[in-house]
Amino acid sequence: MxxxxxxxxxxxxxxxxxxxxxxxxxxxxxxxxxxxxxxxxxxxxxxxxxxxxxxxxxxxxxxxxxxxxxxxxxxxxxxxxxxxxxxxxxxxxxxxxSIPLSRFEQxxxxxxxxxxxxxxxxxxxxxxxxxxxxxxxxxxxxxxxxxxxxxxxxxxxxxxxxxxxxxxxxxxxxxxxxxxxxxxxPFSRRLFYFFDLMTNRQSAKEVRLYRHANKLLHYWGGYFWKNAGEQKKVELRSQxxxxxxxxxxxxxxxxxxxxxxxxxxxxxxxxxxxxxxxxxxxxxxxxxxxxxxxxxxxxxxxxxxxxxxxxLDSEEEENGQGRHVLNSPIAEGITVDHLTFAYPTSLKPVLNDISFRIKPNQTVAIVGENGAGKSTLVNCLIGLYPEYSGSIKYDGVDLMELDVNTFRDRTGAVFQDFLRYQVSVKENIGFGDVGRMEDLAAIEAAAARSGAADVVRGLPDGMDTLLGPIFDGGHELSVGQWQKLALARSFMRDSAIMVLDEPTASMDPMAEAELFKRFTELAEGRITLLISHRLGSCRMADHILVMKNGTLVEQGSHEQLLSLQGEYCRMFELQSLAYR
Missing domain, CATH: 1.20.1560.10 (ABC transporter type 1, transmembrane domain)
Known part of the structure; x- marks a missing residue:
């Protein structure tokens, strides 16, 4: 007991x-x-x-x-x-x-x-x-x-x-x-969801702007009284x-x-x-x-x-005791053959029969319309969605045979929905490598590489400044500043693979230009997977994967894809019109 x-x-x-x-x-x-x-x-x-x-x-x-x-x-x-x-x-x-990531979709x-x-x-x-x-x-x-x-x-x-x-x-x-x-x-979760919408900071601006507070109250009240009615019936029978x-x-x-x-x-x-x-x-x-x-x-x-x-007895993801350890840097590259993936709640595959190869030290851009499967593909590549069919091999070794813990130690990422930890700047960056959270020199170096050093210099207590509006004394940042901290967090580890999911989406043009100017230095010695809707940034990529409706429709360099006059060329021309 x-x-x-x-x-x-x-x-x-x-x-x-x-x-x-x-x-x-x-x-x-x-x-x-x-x-x-x-x-x-x-x-x-x-x-x-x-x-x-x-x-x-x-x-x-x-x-x-x-x-x-x-x-x-x-x-x-x-x-x-x-x-x-x-x-x-x-x-x-x-x-x-420790729950498999795909279960969060259920x-x-x-x-x-x-x-x-x-x-x-x-x-x-x-x-x-x-x-x-x-x-x-x-x-x-x-x-x-x-x-x-x-x-x-x-x-x-x-x-x-x-x-x-x-x-x-x-x-x-x-x-x-x-x-x-x-x-x-299920109805209690909806009740909590609508109450949270009416009370949290993230939704406050939109609720006021679109003036749908009464509608949210109506939804919340409906679920409240539905639950209350069932509780009343049970209580009457009990009494x-x-x-x-x-x-x-x-x-x-x-x-x-x-x-x-x-x-x-x-x-x-x-x-x-x-x-x-x-x-x-x-x-x-x-x-x-x-x-x-x-x-x-x-x-x-x-x-x-x-x-x-x-x-507690439900299925857990693999705990990492694989037979092989990922080398750093990757010597032979990544090979993907007939990769197919579907979420547990979906009958239709999100990724369908995808095959390609990534060479060592390549920067690979993954582009396509919203819902094309770009982020899902990356999640499969870095082992977050292991329920796929087909194969993913690193230096000829199947991903399923790699030791998960050491593999993740060699992987860095800035996701589009990156976290904004309501802790100090030092901790925000140090979470990238918890074993070196007290290594101030490493933290400052990571901040300098990501452009976050300028953000830190403007804060009242520097690295010790508490961030976020939730707790007393916290200092709020702009979305772009938060993104620089997330990027610094990824630079805390000596990764063999770097995932950058829309890394400049919240940055101003000057910060974006500065980041791309140093991109070659940042990507040196590792494979970089770049997800971007801004096709101009794909010029620096060695190889581009073009996704559409869960399939890989084109791949090649920027120049090769433009010469094909296909999907990539169409998207590039549409975007370039906005700058003419």
């Missing part, structure tokens, strides 16, 4: 404290019996004042011990919960970062992830608390049964009747709630069953109380004995109901926790 592995001493200590606490109520009942008899004797002039005082002190002492044990148990429970929450969320995050992945992370740390530890609570309640009820048996075995056996129907009802309610959670997951079972329990309590009066009368017991029996009956009935509720809650929580463990 996870909690035991993380906090065995705390679990044992808490168990001992729960056992002690479990017998305090029975001891209190005995003290109340003696106190009642002592007070009765004092009122009839047959007793002394010292007797009630003694039992009052005993009652106060038990209350104090119970309070101290409860406070200590709550503190230890908090410590255990912290450890468990950290471990469970660490496992969940680690699993998410809506079912997001449904499963939401169910896995929805209060998972709370639910996971709640199971432990409920087990402890049931154990303590069972010990308490056992001690009460022993007391009741002393007065009447019928009362002891009859109390069992309280728990069975209550347990059945609450387990049924737990099933309904779990079913509701599963059914509502009807709860009212029925509580009514039954009330009748049983009445009958037990009447029988207790008859027992005291027939056996000529003292007033203190009746008070003790009445208190045991009331407390036992409440404890049995609590046991039934906790057992049904454990059943519900177990169903929910299965979602968490199902997610």
């Amino acid at each position: 996870l909690v035991w592995r993380l906090s065995a001493p705390l679990v044992l200590l808490l168990l001992v404290m729960r056992v002690v606490s479990a017998f305090i109520p029975a001891m209190q009942v005995l003290v109340v019996k003696e106190l009642t008899d002592a007070v009765a004797g004092l009122l009839t002039r047959d007793g002394e004042m010292s007797e009630p005082v003694k039992w009052l002190a005993a009652s106060g002492g038990l209350l104090l011990i119970g309070a101290l044990l409860d406070a200590a148990a709550q503190y230890m429970t908090m410590l255990m919960k912290q450890k468990t929450q950290f471990k469970m969320e660490t496992m969940l995050a680690g699993k998410s970062m 809506p079912q992945y997001y449904d499963q992830l939401q169910r896995a992370k929805m209060n998972v740390s709370f639910r996971g530890f709640q199971l432990i608390e409920q087990f402890f609570s049931i154990g303590q309640s069972l010990l308490t009820v056992a001690s009460f049964f022993a007391l009741l048996w002393h007065f009447s075995f019928v009362l002891s056996l009859g109390m069992v009747l309280v728990v069975v129907p209550t347990l059945v009802v609450h387990m049924r309610i737990g099933e309904w709630k779990y079913w509701l959670m599963r059914v509502q997951t 009807k069953m709860r009212i029925g079972i509580e009514g039954l329990n009330g009748v049983l309590a009445f009958l037990f109380s009447c029988y207790a009066v008859w027992v005291c009368y027939s056996q000529q017991l003292s007033l203190g004995a009746y008070v003790a029996i009445a208190q045991v009956l009331a407390t036992t009935q409440a404890s049995m109901r609590m046991i039934a509720q906790n057992l049904s809650s454990i059943y519900e929580e177990t169903l929910v926790m299965n979602e968490y463990y199902d997610f």
Whole structure:
């Protein structure tokens, strides 16, 4: 069990404290019996004042011990919960970062992830608390049964009747709630999505400009009340069953109380004995109901926790123990034969029967219209989408046989949707090679190569400046400045392959010209894959791949492709018209 592995001493200590606490109520009942008899004797002039005082002190002492044990148990429970929450969320995050990238294209992945992370740390530890609570309640009820048996075995056996129907009802309610959670997951994600659109920074400008806030509210409200209506139905059914079972329990309590009066009368017991029996009956009935509720809650929580463990058991991408290590620099090049790829949710291939060869140290531009498959092709080439058919070979070795971790260590990339880490400049660049995050000289060199050094010089705290608007004291950058930092991040590693997906899309013309001026230096000694819509930048490429509708329609140098008067020439002429 996870909690035991993380906090065995705390679990044992808490168990001992729960056992002690479990017998305090029975001891209190005995003290109340003696106190009642002592007070009765004092009122009839047959007793002394010292007797009630003694039992009052005993009652106060038990209350104090119970309070101290409860406070200590709550503190230890908090410590255990912290450890468990950290471990469970660490496992969940680690699993998410090892899921095959293609699964992020599937809506079912997001449904499963939401169910896995929805209060998972709370639910996971709640199971432990409920087990402890049931154990303590069972010990308490056992001690009460022993007391009741002393007065009447019928009362002891009859109390069992309280728990069975209550347990059945609450387990049924737990099933309904779990079913509701599963059914509502896709709609809850839509609910969160539209609420996020209305509240996040990225969408704020467009929502105000196009004035569709009310429409978003309408969408959000529709999903909200749809979920609320289903929740209301389940809650009404649950309350009807709860009212029925509580009514039954009330009748049983009445009958037990009447029988207790008859027992005291027939056996000529003292007033203190009746008070003790009445208190045991009331407390036992409440404890049995609590046991039934906790057992049904454990059943519900177990169903929910299965979602968490199902997610942890889902397929992971290869962890990198390949037989071959990529050489640097690449000596023979990259060979692609009959490459075909389709997303899990799509029947139509995104890439269809593509073949080409990249020579060592070549800069290869990949061009085509939006949706042509350019980024997907690159993701296959660098092993992010391994679910392809055909073959990709590096220096004659199939990509699937290369060690994934060392391969990725030799790959640098600036993706079109690059991340903007809300941390310091130093960390933003250093994330490119976490092993050298404290190497300021390497970070400054990477910044100089990407053009980010000018950005850093204009910041108030230089490399230590906190970036982004999310946290207090953060300094926001322009999109172009963020892109320079992303480029610097890629230059932190000595890569054999460099991917540049629209590297100048957010740069001004001067910064773009400066980058292209130094492009030969930046690409030296490595294979560079350049995705660009600006065909003028393709002049510096050694080889150009022209994509259309998932197929490779042309390839060659800039001059060769213009002479073909084909797709590339058509796109180039259309773009050049804008500059004439």
